[in-house]
Amino acid sequence: MWKVLITDKLAQEGIDIINAAEGFEAVVKTGISEDELASIIGEYDGLIIRSGSKVTAKVLANPGKLKGVARAGVGVDNIDVKEATRKGILVMNTPGGNTLSAAEHTMALMLAMSRNVVPACNSLKAGAWDRKKYTGNQLNHKVLGLIGLGRIGMAVAQMARGFNMKVLGYDPLAAPKDAEQQGVEVTDDIERIFKESDFISLHVPRNEQTLNMIGTKQFEMMKPTVRLVNCARGGIINEEALYDALASKRIAAAALDVFSSEPPENIRFAELDNCLVTPHLGASTEEAQVEVAVEAAEILLDAIKGGPIKNALNAPSxxxxxxxxxxxxxxxxxxxxxxxxxxxxxxxxxxxxxxxxxxxxxxxxxxxxxxxxxxxxxxxxxxxxxxxxxxxxxxxxxxxxxxxxxxxxxxxxxxxxxxxxxxxxxxxxxxxxxxxxxxxxxxxGFNIEMTPQGAVLVIFNDDKPGVIGAVGTVCGKHGINIGTMGVGQKLEEHKAILAVSLDKEPDAEAVAELGKLDFVNEIYVCTL
CATH class of the missing domain: 3.30.1330.90 (D-3-phosphoglycerate dehydrogenase; domain 3)
Incomplete structure (x- = not known):
């Protein structure tokens, strides 16, 4: 008998699938502590969680029979994926289950902002009847700027086209090949999104590339009538800059479903009539909860039985x-x-x-x-x-x-x-x-030898004397030790490249100082 442990509230449909499968039994134990989970996890072949349970290294210390962990949802911040991989335990999620729910919530927030639904409701409940004050705007013929054209972004695009909106899309990676066919005008210039959009909706992950993607500089590019929606991840919009833009009426409105920290520490948005907030409800529909529960159960059963592996976030080495x-x-x-x-x-x-x-x-x-x-x-x-x-x-x-x-x-x-x-x-x-x-x-085309390990600095520069010394001086000033250094030249073009492995990644101040050296054309830092 294979046993699957469920430690967070899961839609009954998912539990029923496990119990109906031949040779399987679902065991529900919600609200258990880390110590208790660690003590019993080895008795089970599979584990299904949501956001409440923490699958830490301590929990995985003695995994016993455990073959896989399925997250009924997208995020796996509460799972030590590295430790699970080391122990040969599959970690899976259900990225498609909340697509429509998140897209519909995005549209709901857009409509609520454009028609002043919340302040008008509160006004009427308080005894007022002020129709003129809450005159709104149509979505028809408005430009929706989408930042991120993955599953949810494209679902929003499809819904927005139903409102006869013009959809302008940007993706920091690559747009789906059929995006244009689905009515999205794809641009590789993100500033067009900021300058031309009447509504802007975010659908990108939070990472180094997208953190504080929208701040004061970007707000200055926008129309004063623009309305922003963030149902993706907190921190993509700089919250202080957003507050200032809303308070000064630099932009018309914003709707936030996610925050840099949750519950949000910054509650100043409550002061603003032009800011609509919801407590991370993007995936909170009955249908989405059923879909992720069913999908989590199905992919975990397949993995335990040795069938096809789906939605794995890791793989046995x-x-x-x-x-x-x-x-x-x-x-x-x-x-x-x-x-x-x-x-x-x-x-x-x-x-x-x-x-x-x-x-x-x-x-x-x-x-x-x-x-x-x-x-x-x-x-x-x-x-x-x-x-x-x-x-x-x-x-x-x-x-x-x-x-x-x-x-x-x-x-x-x-x-x-x-x-x-x-x-x-x-x-x-x-x-x-x-x-x-x-x-x-x-x-x-530059012949060079570089060790691709740790922090690496790559500089495309003019070929002139003093480059190595100047770079070394700045690194030394900031306490950065150089490991290996490779230099390549194109003599006929008077161009060169400098690739340096460092003992630590330079901070923004050091990179800015290096970038100001008169021979530098391009400078990049990454960790390999």
Whole structure:
């Protein structure tokens, strides 16, 4: 008998699916402590949670029979995914279950703002009858600017088209190939969203790229009549800048379903009539709760029975089953992808990878997937792996042209990747020396040798004397130690590149000071 433990409130439909499956039993124990969960978890083959339970390293210390954890929802902040992976336990979520609920809540907030539903309701309940004061605006023919064109963003686009809105879409990664066919005008210039939109709705994860994406500078670009909706993640809009924009009537209104900290510490929004707030209700519909419960039950049953694995956020390590060369090149490719995700800004338009030499004669699918994982990770909150990366890439219309050439060039084996974006093209080549040493040997045609590990600084610069000394001086001033340094030149163009591995990532002040050096054309920092 396989037993599945459920430690948070779950729709009965999900529980019924488990109990109806042959050889399965659902055991519901809600509200248990971390210590109690840790003491009993090894007795169960599967675990289903929502946001209340914490699956910590302590809980996973003695996992016993546990094969998988399913989160009935999207976020996995309450699961130690790294520890689960180390213990060979699958972690799965249900990203599609709340799509329509979140999209509908977005539309509900847009309508509530445009028609002054909440203040008008409160006014009438207080005994007033002030129709003129609460005259609203139609959605018809208004421009909706969508930032993020994933599942929820595209669902909002479809609904907005039903209101005859013009939809302008931007995605920091890549827009779905059929976005234009679905009535979305795709732009790679996010400032168009700020300048042209009557409504702006956010549908991107919170990460380094999107944190404080909208602040004072962006509010200054917007129409004074614009209305903002955030049903994605708190922190994407700078809350202090938003408060100032609303209080000064720089923008017309905003509706927030998410906050930087929840419950929100900043309650000043309660003072503003032009700010509508809800307590993270995007996925809070009866239908969504049923869908995520059913999906969580189904994917967990499949995983326990050894069937197809769906929505996995991790995967048991397959490193031991790979040939050592493939395993090392997969890790090299992941780091090359992470480097390119930093030095190749813009929306992805095309990707090419090439294998040369001995590696070209092997099964390189894990290497290509490793590259994609590194390239895309910063655009997703969930950990990417060989299970979910191909699905997420396909959703965004991202494909890779792969070529193999058994003839070696310069080194015995190499992996090269070229990424074409809306802002240009970048190419990186790497190799593995002595079966274990990972090296970057070329960036954008510059021959260079760099160790792709830890904090890395890449500077595209004018080829002139004093570059190395000046960079070293600034790093030393800020207490940053240089590990390895690679220099490449294009003498005929008077251009050069400097790639430096550092003992720690430079802070914004150090990067700004480096960027002011007169020879610097472009500067990038990433951690590999």
């Amino acid at each position: 397959t490193g031991g089953a790979m040939p050592p060369m493939v395993s090392r090149y997969a890790e090299l490719a992941r780091r090359v992808g992470a480097l390119l995700s930093t030095i190749a800004p813009g929306n992805i338009k095309g990707i090419e990878v090439q294998y040369r030499g001995a590696i070209a004669a092997m099964d390189v699918e894990p290497v290509t997937l490793g590259f994609l994982m590194g390239l895309l990770q910063q655009h997703f909150e969930m950990p990417l792996n060989m299970v979910n990366t191909p699905v997420l890439a396909k959703e965004r219309g991202i494909s890779i042209d792969e070529t193999k050439n058994a003839e070696a060039k310069d080194v015995a084996s190499s992996f090269s990747a070229k990424v074409v974006t809306t802002k240009g093209t970048r190419a990186v080549t790497g190799s593995v020396f002595g079966e274990r040493l990972l090296r970057i040997i070329e960036i954008d």
